[in-house]
Amino acid sequence: MKNRSLISINDFSKEEQIGILDLAESFEKQPTRKILEGHVVANLFFEPSTRTRLSFDTAVNRLGGKVIGFADTSSTSVQKGESLKDTIIMVSNYSDLIVMRHPKDGSARYASEVSSVPIINAGDGANQHPTQCLLDMYSIRKTQGTLENLDIAFVGDLKYGRTVHSLVMALTNFNCRFHLVSPPELKLPSAVKMHIKEKQLEYTQYTELQDVLPIADIVYMTRIQRERFSDPIEYEKVKNAYILRNNMLKGSKESLRILHPLPRVNEINVDIDDNPKAYYFQQALNGVYVRQALVTSILGVI
Amino acid sequence: MKNRSLISINDFSKEEQIGILDLAESFEKQPTRKILEGHVVANLFFEPSTRTRLSFDTAVNRLGGKVIGFADTSSTSVQKGESLKDTIIMVSNYSDLIVMRHPKDGSARYASEVSSVPIINAGDGANQHPTQCLLDMYSIRKTQGTLENLDIAFVGDLKYGRTVHSLVMALTNFNCRFHLVSPPELKLPSAVKMHIKEKQLEYTQYTELQDVLPIADIVYMTRIQRERFSDPIEYEKVKNAYILRNNMLKGSKESLRILHPLPRVNEINVDIDDNPKAYYFQQALNGVYVRQALVTSILGVI
Amino acid sequence: MKNRSLISINDFSKEEQIGILDLAESFEKQPTRKILEGHVVANLFFEPSTRTRLSFDTAVNRLGGKVIGFADTSSTSVQKGESLKDTIIMVSNYSDLIVMRHPKDGSARYASEVSSVPIINAGDGANQHPTQCLLDMYSIRKTQGTLENLDIAFVGDLKYGRTVHSLVMALTNFNCRFHLVSPPELKLPSAVKMHIKEKQLEYTQYTELQDVLPIADIVYMTRIQRERFSDPIEYEKVKNAYILRNNMLKGSKESLRILHPLPRVNEINVDIDDNPKAYYFQQALNGVYVRQALVTSILGVI
Numbered sequence: 001m002k003n004r005s006l007i008s009i010n011d012f013s014k015e016e017q018i019g020i021l022d023l024a025e026s027f028e029k030q031p032t033r034k035i036l037e038g039h040v041v042a043n044l045f046f047e048p049s050t051r052t053r054l055s056f057d058t059a060v061n062r063l064g065g066k067v068i069g070f071a072d073t074s075s076t077s078v079q080k081g082e083s084l085k086d087t088i089i090m091v092s093n094y095s096d097l098i099v100m101r102h103p104k105d106g107s108a109r110y111a112s113e114v115s116s117v118p119i120i121n122a123g124d125g126a127n128q129h130p131t132q133c134l135l136d137m138y139s140i141r142k143t144q145g146t147l148e149n150l151d152i153a154f155v156g157d158l159k160y161g162r163t164v165h166s167l168v169m170a171l172t173n174f175n176c177r178f179h180l181v182s183p184p185e186l187k188l189p190s191a192v193k194m195h196i197k198e199k200q201l202e203y204t205q206y207t208e209l210q211d212v213l214p215i216a217d218i219v220y221m222t223r224i225q226r227e228r229f230s231d232p233i234e235y236e237k238v239k240n241a242y243i244l245r246n247n248m249l250k251g252s253k254e255s256l257r258i259l260h261p262l263p264r265v266n267e268i269n270v271d272i273d274d275n276p277k278a279y280y281f282q283q284a285l286n287g288v289y290v291r292q293a294l295v296t297s298i299l300g301v302i
Numbered sequence: 303m304k305n306r307s308l309i310s311i312n313d314f315s316k317e318e319q320i321g322i323l324d325l326a327e328s329f330e331k332q333p334t335r336k337i338l339e340g341h342v343v344a345n346l347f348f349e350p351s352t353r354t355r356l357s358f359d360t361a362v363n364r365l366g367g368k369v370i371g372f373a374d375t376s377s378t379s380v381q382k383g384e385s386l387k388d389t390i391i392m393v394s395n396y397s398d399l400i401v402m403r404h405p406k407d408g409s410a411r412y413a414s415e416v417s418s419v420p421i422i423n424a425g426d427g428a429n430q431h432p433t434q435c436l437l438d439m440y441s442i443r444k445t446q447g448t449l450e451n452l453d454i455a456f457v458g459d460l461k462y463g464r465t466v467h468s469l470v471m472a473l474t475n476f477n478c479r480f481h482l483v484s485p486p487e488l489k490l491p492s493a494v495k496m497h498i499k500e501k502q503l504e505y506t507q508y509t510e511l512q513d514v515l516p517i518a519d520i521v522y523m524t525r526i527q528r529e530r531f532s533d534p535i536e537y538e539k540v541k542n543a544y545i546l547r548n549n550m551l552k553g554s555k556e557s558l559r560i561l562h563p564l565p566r567v568n569e570i571n572v573d574i575d576d577n578p579k580a581y582y583f584q585q586a587l588n589g590v591y592v593r594q595a596l597v598t599s600i601l602g603v604i
Numbered sequence: 605m606k607n608r609s610l611i612s613i614n615d616f617s618k619e620e621q622i623g624i625l626d627l628a629e630s631f632e633k634q635p636t637r638k639i640l641e642g643h644v645v646a647n648l649f650f651e652p653s654t655r656t657r658l659s660f661d662t663a664v665n666r667l668g669g670k671v672i673g674f675a676d677t678s679s680t681s682v683q684k685g686e687s688l689k690d691t692i693i694m695v696s697n698y699s700d701l702i703v704m705r706h707p708k709d710g711s712a713r714y715a716s717e718v719s720s721v722p723i724i725n726a727g728d729g730a731n732q733h734p735t736q737c738l739l740d741m742y743s744i745r746k747t748q749g750t751l752e753n754l755d756i757a758f759v760g761d762l763k764y765g766r767t768v769h770s771l772v773m774a775l776t777n778f779n780c781r782f783h784l785v786s787p788p789e790l791k792l793p794s795a796v797k798m799h800i801k802e803k804q805l806e807y808t809q810y811t812e813l814q815d816v817l818p819i820a821d822i823v824y825m826t827r828i829q830r831e832r833f834s835d836p837i838e839y840e841k842v843k844n845a846y847i848l849r850n851n852m853l854k855g856s857k858e859s860l861r862i863l864h865p866l867p868r869v870n871e872i873n874v875d876i877d878d879n880p881k882a883y884y885f886q887q888a889l890n891g892v893y894v895r896q897a898l899v900t901s902i903l904g905v906i
Contacts (some may be wrong), residue, residue: 565686
């Protein structure tokens, strides 16, 4: 994978994705090593993020590398009208690898075409977030022992959630069954459903969260954003339908694990946090190992 | 002290406080060492700070450790409604130690209860600022040769100043005499005065700065904040009463040293800066050594 | 140069300037070394910058040093009314070298007078930007093989552009000829022209960009800022006169190179980016090597 950009999860084959997960396991065992000394990674966050930015920071720092960049654009030349192209060319002169988040769909792909160093897409608009997808896969494999033949429930905003789209597409390589719980306004887009059908896999659409809890191996919760709704009453209705509480987990599988890309607002009640089925905080930690695997593979030091 | 949080100065016994001061002395002699390599410290500043943040940065960097975090919340998930609990759990997954400043009283204590790594409170609202307290103690001991039996004058805003409250309480262990200079509106709270009385120590309240200058070993100046006053005329009156100028130091002890937690606005006139009795800039530097002592003790590398 | 501040390009003699360029060449060959371990450089950007800040970050990080500081003042004590003097004294206690950008002319000189560590001026208002000047000189020497006897065209805002003023003055030591292209409102200030005359060198003023393209060895483009003009129609007229396009380069010297301090807005059309005469991106990269030469010389590790 040396010197390759990661813009969409589909840029890496199934075998390459599994290779990253395997390598991430070795970083989970030994996250602190001196293998990135002298390397500089640029973190360019044109759109705010805490988790993704800090986990890349930690991933690189624990391996002895250095991080430069910005957490928002307020103090950058973007404010003076500098184009994305010029910013990326500049930063590719200063670093060995660029991690970028940007509000516009397609911006990461464009950046990879003008950059002299590889780009890792850390989220471009509603489009792709492939490192989140890989850490989700890592979390599923780790808790279930496999990625094959699982019942995966996705809950909440399936229309705009870039992490959902990436993960559904990745899991179509592993013969999973998809349980899609959303309000009618926020159904999974047809383009993504087509991917499921092409692999001749099953998917079922639900409006009630309760219906999928007894059958799911994984419940992947997402945040529903108020601003997606034109009618506030409609929002209030669905908002309350998708709050997962501890007492709703009675009757669920012993091996069920609950994931969430975080941040959450209220869609997972805090009374679940101490339930062994809650895995979202460990999931976020797994992001460090997956990002260490990606950065070292792309820089060619592993 | 390994793995213990420091939220209030009272979390450490008198002996432990002295242990930190002794260790800080060794860091003053040798501030650059490679003993934190591979360690990641998170600096989470939910409220702005230059001095405290940069001195922790320097303390950790000079010892070979790495720093992640944020200088304000504008580019973080706090803006998306993420709870303090979730932010702290996330960051405790990414780091070995969390340094945090937060505008709300009690937030640091709460964070220490949900975090899997130790927390150092770098200021929580008007409540506590224990690392400032330790560097103040270090500065007093260094300039006076002892912490025992001193005449300490506190000047300015004694009501809201968290550094004053912490330092007064810490010094009640050392048989000091307290000279409290403030406008009537900004007197030391009764709760803090109770601590002095419990140890059967003396305190005297003043309204005139001039009255304490001949007797003090230490004058601890603070900034009076305009926004504390409902009547702007009242503010203007007291503001001018508490500006320390070089000519006012005639007749003060040769060994007098002037401290200030900084930033100052106008309460210490710049004509004092070159007087050997001015110690506030060196005091700020001492913060690096005290923080090196704290971080290495809590991480257990010393 | 050990322990000396660099505020104006004139603080270094012609020989010292050449010494920095020679040292920068060695860093271009080997930019990653472990010679700044244990050193802390403070980057204080009171005014936003991407390029200058990130290139100092990279320069120091690739040599094993650590960087502390701030990218803007929104989260600093400057907001609480702290004076520049106090901020600089504080930071000089925490670091071995301060790099600062500030909106006010003369602020860097003042800072160097109160600081206990050397200051590198990274731009103070419309006054000076000496590290930009040195990287411009490096870029000219590298592409032309010499700094002597060249025809240098400066284009655009010659009145307010601090990089133009510094570079013109530096090049008067090298017997260059100056071709000054600007709208009447934005001519090179008389004070700078006096420097040229004192050395008995030639300068010619133009209003048409086309006139200098056939004779120039270097075309140094600058951004014209709309806010300089009281009459918007006047601005629109000159704005279009100074857009350099690829087809305008027919008839120019084979050895011509186009420089720009960046960021650009539209004054160099992107159709030039792939022309071998476009050198502005490489010019920005050269900034890393020049800054490595400066930092290591001033810290005395070379």
